[in-house]
Amino acid sequence: MSQINIAIADDHKIFREGLSELLSKESDLNVLGGAGTRSELLEILNKYKINIVIMDIDMGDLNGIDLTVDILNKYPDLNVLALSMHGDKNYIVKMLEAGAKGYILKNAGKDEMLNAIHTVANGNTYLSNQVSSKLLEHITNPASVKNKHPENTPITDREIEVLILISEEYSNSEIAEKLFISVRTVDTHRRNLLEKLGVKNTAGLVKYAIHNGFLDT
Amino acid sequence: MKGVVFIMQKKSNFYISSDFLFAILDNTPFGIIALTPKGNIRWLNFQAIDFLGIKSDQKELLNKSILDAIAEPLELRQHIKNTLLKKRKIFDLEGNYFNNRYLTFRGRIIDEGIFITIADITNIKISEFLALNSMLEGQEMERKRLAREIHDGIGPLLSTLKIKLANLEGDIGEKSEEIKVKFVNSYDLIDEAADDLRSISHNLLPKVLLDFGLIEALEALSDKIQTTKNVEITFIYTGTLQRFDQVLELGIYRVCQELINNTLKHAKAQKITLQLIKLEDMLHLIYEDDGLGFDPSDYPLGLGIMNIENRVNALGGDVNIDSLPGKGMTTTIEVPFNHQGNVTN
Numbered sequence: 001m002s003q004i005n006i007a008i009a010d011d012h013k014i015f016r017e018g019l020s021e022l023l024s025k026e027s028d029l030n031v032l033g034g035a036g037t038r039s040e041l042l043e044i045l046n047k048y049k050i051n052i053v054i055m056d057i058d059m060g061d062l063n064g065i066d067l068t069v070d071i072l073n074k075y076p077d078l079n080v081l082a083l084s085m086h087g088d089k090n091y092i093v094k095m096l097e098a099g100a101k102g103y104i105l106k107n108a109g110k111d112e113m114l115n116a117i118h119t120v121a122n123g124n125t126y127l128s129n130q131v132s133s134k135l136l137e138h139i140t141n142p143a144s145v146k147n148k149h150p151e152n153t154p155i156t157d158r159e160i161e162v163l164i165l166i167s168e169e170y171s172n173s174e175i176a177e178k179l180f181i182s183v184r185t186v187d188t189h190r191r192n193l194l195e196k197l198g199v200k201n202t203a204g205l206v207k208y209a210i211h212n213g214f215l216d217t
Numbered sequence: 218m219k220g221v222v223f224i225m226q227k228k229s230n231f232y233i234s235s236d237f238l239f240a241i242l243d244n245t246p247f248g249i250i251a252l253t254p255k256g257n258i259r260w261l262n263f264q265a266i267d268f269l270g271i272k273s274d275q276k277e278l279l280n281k282s283i284l285d286a287i288a289e290p291l292e293l294r295q296h297i298k299n300t301l302l303k304k305r306k307i308f309d310l311e312g313n314y315f316n317n318r319y320l321t322f323r324g325r326i327i328d329e330g331i332f333i334t335i336a337d338i339t340n341i342k343i344s345e346f347l348a349l350n351s352m353l354e355g356q357e358m359e360r361k362r363l364a365r366e367i368h369d370g371i372g373p374l375l376s377t378l379k380i381k382l383a384n385l386e387g388d389i390g391e392k393s394e395e396i397k398v399k400f401v402n403s404y405d406l407i408d409e410a411a412d413d414l415r416s417i418s419h420n421l422l423p424k425v426l427l428d429f430g431l432i433e434a435l436e437a438l439s440d441k442i443q444t445t446k447n448v449e450i451t452f453i454y455t456g457t458l459q460r461f462d463q464v465l466e467l468g469i470y471r472v473c474q475e476l477i478n479n480t481l482k483h484a485k486a487q488k489i490t491l492q493l494i495k496l497e498d499m500l501h502l503i504y505e506d507d508g509l510g511f512d513p514s515d516y517p518l519g520l521g522i523m524n525i526e527n528r529v530n531a532l533g534g535d536v537n538i539d540s541l542p543g544k545g546m547t548t549t550i551e552v553p554f555n556h557q558g559n560v561t562n
Binding site: 010012014015017018019021022025058060085086088089090091106107109110113137153154156158180181182184185188189191192195196 | 368369372373374376377378379380381383384386387408411412415424425428429433437440451453454455490492494496501503505537539541544547549551
C-alpha cells in the first residue's frame with residue numbers, strides 16, 4: 001500500500017501529539033506535521049506533499065470551515081477529513097460544502113479513524129454512522145424544511161381548535177373559557193393563524209376553515 | 218374655563234387664579250385629563266395631548282368625548298370604558314409602551330367625574346433594562362469564560378486520553394480477555410465523561426446559536442431533547458432563517474431551555490409544541506405542553522418563571538403563562554425586534 005502523508009490541524013498541541021502517536025503506529029501513515037494556526041498549516045503544506053489534512057472545526061479564534069475553503073483554494077487536490085466535537089448537522093453540511101471529503105466525531109474509535117483516513121486519502125467520501133444519520137435526518141426530516149413562506153407553516157391541533165371556535169362565532173373570552181386558556185393566549189393564537197394562513201381577518205379564517213373541511217356543514 | 222377666577226381659600230389668605238393654576242398644570246411633567254361622569258373632556262393639559270399623540274389642540278378637545286378623541290392605546294380605552302360603565306372605580310396601567318414611550322396611566326373616580334394622570338416612565342424603564350441586561354450579560358460572559366476554559370483545558374485532555382487509550386487497545390487485546398473487558402469499561406467511562414462535558418459546555422455556550430442562529434439552534438435543541446428524553450417535541454417556525462440581534466437570539470434560546478427544563482422536571486408531559494412566529498415588528502414564541510399543569514398563583518416566582526420573565530423583560534417583551542392543574546400549560550411570549558432596551562455591542 002502506498003504511503004499516506006498526514007497533517008493535523010487542531011488548536012490543542014496535546015491532542016495533536018496524542019493523535020500523531022496513535023497514527024504513527026500504522027506503517028502506511030506518516031504524520032508530517034501538526035498545526036495550531038493558519039500559517040503553521042500553510043507552512044507544512046508548502047514544505048511537504050500532504051495527502052490528507054485532519055481538520056478540527058472549532059479552533060478557538062480559528063474556524064476550520066473557513067480554513068478548509070482557504071487551503072483547498074491553494075491546494076485543490078488536497079483531501080480534508082473533518083474531526084470534530086460537533087455532531088450538529090449544520091457543521092456537517094457546512095464542512096462538506098467547504099470541500100471536506102469526510103467527517104467523523106472526536107469520540108470515534110481507532111478503527112473508525114483509520115478507516116476514515118484511508119478512505120478520504122484515496123479521494124473517497126467517508127462519513128461515520130452518526131454523521132450520516134444526522135445528514136439523512138437533515139434531508140428527510142420535514143421539520144427542517146425551510147419555511148420561507150409563512151402560509152406553508154403547519155398549524156397545530158390547538159390552533160385548529162381555536163380556528164373552529166372562531167368560525168363558530170365564539171368570542172375570544174368564550175374560546176378562552178372552553179379551552180382553559182387566557183383571552184390573551186386566544187388572541188395570540190388568532191394572530192398567529194392570520195400570519196400562518198396568510199389571511200387578513202376573521203372572514204379569511206372562516207373561509208379557510210370551510211375550504212379545508214374543519215367545519216361540519 | 219379660562220378667565221373664571223376662583224379662589225382656593227383655607228384658613229389663611231392663600232388664593233390662586235385659574236390662569237396661574239392652569240399654567241402650573243400645563244407645565245407639570247404629567248399628563249392630566251379631567252373627564253365629566255359621561256366621559257367628555259373637561260380639561261386636559263399639553264402633556265396629555267403630547268403623550269397620547271392627539272392631533273387636535275387643547276381648545277378643540279374640550280367637551281369632546283374622550284373615546285372619540287383617542288383611538289389608542291386600546292388598553293387605556295378599555296379601562297376608561299369600564300370606568301365610565303362603573304365596572305371599576307380605579308385603574309392603574311403600568312409601563313404601557315406607546316409612541317416610543319413607556320407610560321403609566323392612572324384613573325380615579327372623583328365627585329366631578331374621572332381624573333386621569335399619565336406619567337412618562339421611559340427613563341426608569343431604560344435604566345431597568347440596562348441593569349437587567351448588564352446582569353444577564355455578566356452571567357453570559359461568565360458562562361462564556363467557563364466554556365472557553367473547558368474548550369482549552371479539560372476538553373482536549375479527555376479527547377487525548379481517549380486517543381492514548383485507543384493506542385493501548387491493540388496491545389492489550391491479545392494478552393488477556395479479562396484485562397480487555399476492564400479496558401473497554403474504562404474506555405466507555407471516558408466516553409461518558411466526554412459526552413457529559415460536551416453537553417455542559419453546550420449549555421454554557423450554545424455554539425450552534427452563535428454560528429447558525431436561533432432557528433438552527435432551537436432545531437438542534439429539539440432534536441437533542443427528542444432523542445434523549447421521553448417526550449415528543451414539535452418545533453414550528455415561520456419566516457426566513459434570518460439572523461436576529463445576538464442579545465435577542467440568546468435571550469429567546471435561554472427562555473426555551475428554561476421552559477423545556479421546567480416541563481421535563483415537573484410536568485410529566487408527552488408532547489411539547491414550540492412555535493416561533495415572526496410577525497412584522499415582533500417575534501411570537503408559543504410554548505405548549507400537555508403535562509400536569511399547575512395553578513400559576515401557587516408558583517408566582519417558582520418554576521424558573523422569574524428567570525423567564527427577567528429574560529423577556531430585558532428584551533422589552535411580555536410573558537403570559539396559562540396553566541391549570543390537569544390542563545397542561547401554554548406560555549406566550551412577545552418580543553419586539555427593535556427595542557430601546559435591546560442594547561447590543
